[in-house]
Amino acid sequence: MEIDSVRVESSVWIGNKRYKALLSGWYFSWTEIDKRNRERKTISVPVSEVIGVKEGRVEIQTQKKVEDTDLDFTLFYVKRNGHGLSWSLGRTQFCCPSRGVRDQWTTQLRTALKTHSPSRPHRLLVFINPFGGKKRGKQIFHSLVAPLFELAGISSHVVVTERANQARDYILKKDLTGFNGVICVGGDGMFSELLHGVIGRTQQEAGVSEHDPTVMLQPCDLHIGVIPAGSTDCVCFATMGINDPVTSTLHIIIGDSQPLDVCSVHYQNTLVRYSVSMVGYGFYGDVLAESERHRWMGPLRYDYSGFMVYLCNRSYPGLVQYLPADSHISSPRDKTRCLSGCRVCSESKERLFPHFDSSSSLYSTNVSQCNSELEGEWVTIEGRFKCVSLTCMSSSCPRSPEGLSPSAHLADGTADLIMVRETNPLGFLTFLHRHTTKQDQFDLPFVEVHRVKAVRFSLPPGEAEEEEEEYEKQADREIQTSAERELEDPEKLFCGNIAGQSQQHLAGWKERGSETSRLKRQGFACVPCCTKPRSVSVWNCDGEILPHTEISCRVHGQLVRLFARGIETSTMQ
Numbered sequence: 107m108e109i110d111s112v113r114v115e116s117s118v119w120i121g122n123k124r125y126k127a128l129l130s131g132w133y134f135s136w137t138e139i140d141k142r143n144r145e146r147k148t149i150s151v152p153v154s155e156v157i158g159v160k161e162g163r164v165e166i167q168t169q170k171k172v173e174d175t176d177l178d179f180t181l182f183y184v185k186r187n188g189h190g191l192s193w194s195l196g197r198t199q200f201c202c203p204s205r206g207v208r209d210q211w212t213t214q215l216r217t218a219l220k221t222h223s224p225s226r227p228h229r230l231l232v233f234i235n236p237f238g239g240k241k242r243g244k245q246i247f248h249s250l251v252a253p254l255f256e257l258a259g260i261s262s263h264v265v266v267t268e269r270a271n272q273a274r275d276y277i278l279k280k281d282l283t284g285f286n287g288v289i290c291v292g293g294d295g296m297f298s299e300l301l302h303g304v305i306g307r308t309q310q311e312a313g314v315s316e317h318d319p320t321v322m323l324q325p326c327d328l329h330i331g332v333i334p335a336g337s338t339d340c341v342c343f344a345t346m347g348i349n350d351p352v353t354s355t356l357h358i359i360i361g362d363s364q365p366l367d368v369c370s371v372h373y374q375n376t377l378v379r380y381s382v383s384m385v386g387y388g389f390y391g392d393v394l395a396e397s398e399r400h401r402w403m404g405p406l407r408y409d410y411s412g413f414m415v416y417l418c419n420r421s422y423p424g425l426v427q428y429l430p431a432d433s434h435i436s437s438p439r440d441k442t443r444c445l446s447g448c449r450v451c452s453e454s455k456e457r458l459f460p461h462f463d464s465s466s467s468l469y470s471t472n473v474s475q476c477n478s479e480l481e482g483e484w485v486t487i488e489g490r491f492k493c494v495s496l497t498c499m500s501s502s503c504p505r506s507p508e509g510l511s512p513s514a515h516l517a518d519g520t521a522d523l524i525m526v527r528e529t530n531p532l533g534f535l536t537f538l539h540r541h542t543t544k545q546d547q548f549d550l551p552f553v554e555v556h557r558v559k560a561v562r563f564s565l566p567p568g569e570a571e572e573e574e575e576e577y578e579k580q581a582d583r584e585i586q587t588s589a590e591r592e593l594e595d596p597e598k599l600f601c602g603n604i605a606g607q608s609q610q611h612l613a614g615w616k617e618r619g620s621e622t623s624r625l626k627r628q629g630f631a632c633v634p635c636c637t638k639p640r641s642v643s644v645w646n647c648d649g650e651i652l653p654h655t656e657i658s659c660r661v662h663g664q665l666v667r668l669f670a671r672g673i674e675t676s677t678m679q
């Protein structure tokens with residue numbers, strides 16, 4: 107075996123073929139050597155994508171050794187499948203000329219791993235929503251995720267949630283010392299809990315008020331990982347290009363880090379929620395409100411509700427004001443895509459954090475800095491809209507592989523504002539259908555899209571008061587009926603069909619049910635689709651209904667970090 111400061115090299119055998127194994131700089135490679143000593147095919151693995159090195163011949167799932175000698179070692183690494191977005195665990199068993207060489211290889215590879223992959227997590231806090239999506243969260247974690255964490259030497263503390271907001275509250279209140287990241291096994295709703303926990307905790311510790319819409323929020327160090335097990339899995343899909351639990355797990359293990367823009371939604375001077383995916387009024391708000399009444403349908407509830415709401419053919423009056431982003435940097439119609447290593451996003455860092463002190467890793471939060479991102483001229487648009495949506499990223503998901511705004515960036519400090527004006531049902535169907543194809547959904551006369559830093563939405567004066575009164579009355583009628591139903595049978599209030607569901611499940615959804623009742627008391631959520639008054643919809647904020655209509659939104663560039671790397675272009679091994 108030859109070892110110098112930059113190279114380690116030796117002969118090894120894989121099966122009955124001889125190879126030259128080489129560890130040089132950032133890569134470990136093995137090249138087949140034929141009988142005439144000529145070099146054949148090389149397989150090369152970046153050290154940063156090595157998952158583990160084990161003595162002996164080790165199986166993937168059981169991690170048990172099969173018959174081996176003390177000449178063997180097994181390398182586990184990231185393997186790309188198909189077009190490269192789906193990752194699986196690659197495994198190669200090497201046989202060395204002597205035990206000494208084998209020990210040298212395992213030591214050298216482990217040292218290289220520590221040097222070239224310093225940001226890998228060692229300890230993770232995992233939250234599993236047992237009721238998200240198709241209710242397979244626990245099974246997904248125990249059969250697919252836990253064995254990989256164990257192989258990579260990552261320890262985890264697992265919390266199976268028993269109620270909504272448990273994960274958020276845990277992150278806000280408990281001692282998180284020693285954890286390098288928080289992971290959710292669930293859908294976008296679970297991700298949102300972690301997002302609120304992590305942002306809230308970071309601001310508490312930094313003494314920053316989340317309610318002040320002009321303040322610069324402190325960026326969060328604690329990484330968030332998403333193991334998809336929900337209905338839409340938009341955050342996972344838009345940051346990885348796929349929703350696959352094994353791919354997500356491998357990104358977490360190797361400590362990938364993807365910054366993400368976050369939009370804060372305020373009502374007057376109070377923070378309402380954060381969003382990374384979609385803040386949508388009109389169609390998307392109505393679909394969510396309708397779908398909450400059909401939760402028992404599982405992921406299909408969105409398709410059913412989408413169809414019902416489409417048939418209602420609603421449009422809503424609104425006054426939209428927005429602060430445009432610099433159009434020289436990028437535009438929502440420039441036909442580019444935000445991919446792994448995106449130049450627009452990496453160049454945004456300096457603009458977003460001009461006062462970043464790299465020696466202390468601290469961000470200044472002085473007022474002049476916060477206001478500079480809010481400088482510029484606001485533009486006002488009034489009209490009737492089928493929908494108004496704001497998205498910080500493409501919001502691609504399996505239903506819409508290109509997303510709400512295919513050219514939006516994950517971490518450029520901007521969001522795309524999409525306004526679809528009142529149109530005929532066929533026109534709107536064309537718009538919706540284009541979300542499912544590669545056709546440009548913005549190339550329609552009733553659609554406009556702008557890249558923005560902030561948005562305000564209000565109801566047009568006069569009309570608003572009248573309509574809100576009518577809405578209040580309608581909501582009151584609805585609440586009364588709900589309250590009567592609640593007294594008769596509390597479970598039926600929220601779930602509709604509860605036959606065959608576990609008590610634990612019901613307890614969980616009851617909390618969401620009472621949250622919905624609270625919203626109803628304020629006159630907003632879950633009013634049956636076609637009995638609603640004409641002119642007020644609700645806001646869908648990453649899958650949650652907001653309790654206010656007149657809101658203001660501001661984008662906070664690169665506020666959180668995910669264990670992800672953005673969507674890779676095709677890179678087959």
Ligand SMILES: Nc1ncnc2c1ncn2[C@@H]1O[C@H](COP(=O)(O)OP(=O)(O)OP(=O)(O)O)[C@@H](O)[C@H]1O
Nearest residue numbers: 238239267268269292293294295296336337338614
């Ligand atoms: N044990 C629980 N009981 C009831 N609700 C829960 C529980 N744990 C988490 N939740 C809530 O359930 C909501 C939905 O969960 P999740 O996002 O995992 O699945 P989903 O709704 O199927 O997926 P998506 O959000 O992608 O549509 C979350 O907003 C979360 O707050």
Ligand SMILES: CCCCCCCCCCCCC/C=C/[C@@H](O)[C@H](CO)NC(C)=O
Nearest residue numbers: 294338340383384501506538539541648649
């Ligand atoms: C004629 C075919 C019509 C198909 C219409 C498809 C339109 C799909 C658009 C999908 C946008 C998804 C935006 C993501 C929203 C998420 O934040 C949220 C939380 O998971 N999901 C939903 C459904 O509100």
Ligand SMILES: [Ca+2]
Nearest residue numbers: 367498515520
């Ligand atoms: Ca963005």
